[in-house]
Amino acid sequence: GQNIDQPTEMTATEGAIVQINCTYQTSGFNGLFWYQQHAGEAPTFLSYNVLDGLEEKGRFSSFLSRSKGYSYLLLKELQMKDSASYLCAVSLFSGGYNKLIFGAGTRLAVHP
Amino acid sequence: NAGVTQTPKFQVLKTGQSMTLQCAQDMNHEYMSWYRQDPGMGLRLIHYSVGAGITDQGEVPNGYNVSRSTTEDFPLRLLSAAPSQTSVYFCASTSPSSFGGRGNTIYFGEGSWLTVV
Numbered sequence A: 001g002q003n004i005d006q007p008t009e010m011t012a013t014e015g016a017i018v019q020i021n022c023t024y025q026t027s028g029f030n031g032l033f034w035y036q037q038h039a040g041e042a043p044t045f046l047s048y049n050v051l052d053g054l055e056e057k058g059r060f061s062s063f064l065s066r067s068k069g070y071s072y073l074l075l076k077e078l079q080m081k082d083s084a085s086y087l088c089a090v091s092l093f094s095g096g097y098n099k100l101i102f103g104a105g106t107r108l109a110v111h112p
Numbered sequence B: 001n002a003g004v005t006q007t008p009k010f011q012v013l014k015t016g017q018s019m020t021l022q023c024a025q026d027m028n029h030e031y032m033s034w035y036r037q038d039p040g041m042g043l044r045l046i047h048y049s050v051g052a053g054i055t056d057q058g059e060v061p062n063g064y065n066v067s068r069s070t071t072e073d074f075p076l077r078l079l080s081a082a083p084s085q086t087s088v089y090f091c092a093s094t095s096p097s098s099f100g101g102r103g104n105t106i107y108f109g110e111g112s113w114l115t116v117v
Helices: none
Strands: A003-005 A009-013 A018-025 A029-037 A044-049 A053-057 A060-065 A070-075 A084-094 A097-102 A106-111 B004-007 B010-013 B019-025 B031-037 B043-051 B054-057 B064-066 B076-078 B087-094 B112-116
Touching: A003 A084, A009 A018, A018 A029, A018 A084, A018 A106, A029 A060, A029 A070, A044 A053, A044 A060, A044 A070, A070 A084, A097 B031, A097 B043, B004 B087, B010 B019, B019 B031, B019 B087, B043 B064
Parallel strands: A009 A106, B010 B112
Antiparallel strands: A003 A018, A018 A070, A029 A044, A029 A084, A053 A060, A060 A070, A084 A097, A084 A106, B004 B019, B019 B076, B031 B043, B031 B087, B043 B054, B064 B076, B087 B112
């Protein structure tokens, strides 16, 4: 079966750096997404990795190691508005089609 | 550009009633999918479609039906609502190039909050 694990909750201080980890055991891996979701809203796209390495986009960076089934999302210079859930999602290629499977999400609370 | 439009946003149903959640997109995307989101469980894939006339089951398909008669529309039908189907439902659409490409063109609707009593 497919399995995606990430911590349930994390807390951090405004201005600090936080790393949210995601491990996956899947078949037919075809890329990994990170989404941000504020309470009561739809997920919004943050990053996408399909090759090993680091992708940087402003205050957000995402890393992928396909051999280890591991990714992390790095948030720098944390702001109060970064308090949200962060969803790791794996794109799986199976039967000729792609499907997106999500982890349970990590709730991040940023404190002053 | 409307993107992905979901209706209704809120609905209360009685056990045993049927209803349809509507999803429409105006981006000519081939891929559309339905997810449900429950506390502590992330988004779980219910059904998906890779083009008009083609649908398949996701992780949690029981109790739901879908059809894809046009590229634009992908309705989700609850045949006989149960309290276990109380959840937030999200429709999403994308094009095949999002997978293996830049991956930044998966669009979500705003969500439908469904309560079954």
